[in-house]
Amino acid sequence: MKSNRRKFLQHTLTTAAGLAALPATTLSRPSEMNTKGTIAKAAGAIRFSVIGLNHGHIYSQVEAVMRGGGELVSFYAKEQDLGEAFAKKYPQAKAARSEKEILEDKSIQLVVSASIPSDRALLGIAVMQHGKDFMVDKPGITTLQQLADVRKVQQETKRIYSIMYSERLENRATIKAGELVKAGAIGQVVQTIGLGPHRINLKSRPEWFFDKNRYGGILCDIGSHQFDQFLFFTGSTQASVVASQVGNVHYPQYPDFEDFGDVTLRGNKGSGYIRVDWFTPDGLNTWGDGRLTILGTDGFIELRKNVDIGGRAGGNHLFLVDQKETRYIDCSAEPLPYGEQLVQDILHRTETAMSQAHCFLATELALKAQQQAQRLTLQK
Structure with a gap:
């Protein structure tokens, strides 16, 4: 096993000179191979529909499922403008007259949603009770009571309730980091530090964006990505919140909004620190300088x-430092396996995309951190 790991690392990390960008590894591409090593099924392997278009993440969610072999059948949105934009992007999808029309369509195996966050758990419960799997944007659940209800129905129905933590599942550098950590490139993981800054784009935000009862709070919302990554990279199956704080230091006109939060975590296989905010300045050429540091032995x-x-241009940059040297890896060509893995899980009732325990624990940590957070105030 050590020999195989050494060969993998040598192949993955070999550089032509210094910090040169690397070619992609020769690992089988999930876009070509499924988790059993056979050619993935063509488009139409499953039929799926969409309910709720309130966040733009719905487009990347749909694309992920379609890459994995899903056939988009129909959609429903209460908001006419959102529905029209979606129909223009995906003319093959039928506009349903109601949620009920989709829920009662027995040919649909998966429902995908990016509805208003506080509405997502109730929709997911209905989806599972109708014998379908559910894939939802983060935060997939906004209260601990919702989490308890979702867990109960998921256990009863044995359906999949998958939250798409896109900062890991839809980021190529993070996918590559997962391969390297699994291969032992930095030894045992001790800690993760996740930074999730975002640009607020005030003029484009809907009313619910500023209502904590609807978006769940900053740690529940954008912080959810970081809890997922902490668990994934440390391998922790048990964890607790050591300390957390939130604040609204810059937007007093929105009293229910939070623009800053941070958390310290302790897991059974590592520790973690998280910081999220809505302070990305307009001078940056992207919505946020998202960073993740994974410390190993x-x-x-x-x-x-x-x-x-x-x-360096673009995104998906990975830097690796070990006992021998410092390397840079351009991860822009890495595959994104989540969509195909989810489709295969739906077909075979497996848990390759994400275990249900992991999905719910990441959410539980975010909700507990949000609930117990101290209030940060800064003197002017």
Whole structure:
């Protein structure tokens, strides 16, 4: 096993000179192979529909399922403008007259949603009770009571309730980091530090965006990505919130809004620190300088997901430092396996995309951190 791991790392990390960008690994591409090593089924492997278009993430969610072999059949949106935009993008999808029309369509195996966050759990429960699987944008659940209800119905129905934590599942550098950590590139993971800054784009935000009862709070919302990554990279199956704080330091005109939050975590296989905010300045050429540092006993990995302010173009930058040298890996050609893995899980009732326990634990940590957070106030 050590020999195989060494060969994998040598192949993955070999550089032509110094910090040169690397070619992609020769691992089987999930876009070509499914988790059993056979050719993935063509489009139409499953039929899926969409309910709720309130966040733009719905488009990447749909694309992920379609890449995995899903056939988009229909959609429903209460808002006419959102529905018209979606229909223009996906003319093959039928506009349903109601949620009920989709829920009662026995040919549909999966429902995908990016509805208003506080509405997502109730919709997911209805989807599972109608014998379908559910894939939802983060945050997939906004209260601990919702989480308890969702867990109960999921256990009863054995359906999939998958939350698409896109900062891991739809980021190529993070996918690559997962391969490297699994292969032992930095030894045992000790800690993750996840930074999730966002641009607020005030003029484009809907009313619900500023209502904590509807979006769940900053740690529940954009912080959810970081809890997912903490669990994934440390391998923790048990974890607790050591401390958390939230604040609204810059937008007093929105009293129910939170623009800053941070958390310290302790897991059974590592520790974590999280910081999220809505302070990305307009001078940056992307919505946020998302970063993740993974500290191991034999090295560390740093990801600059969306931008390298040091000068390299584009996103998906990975830096790896071990006992021998420092390497840079351009991850822009890495595959995104989540969509295909989810489709295969729906077909075979497996848990390759994400275990249900992981999905719910990441949500539970976010909700508990939000619930117990101290209030941060800054003196002017």
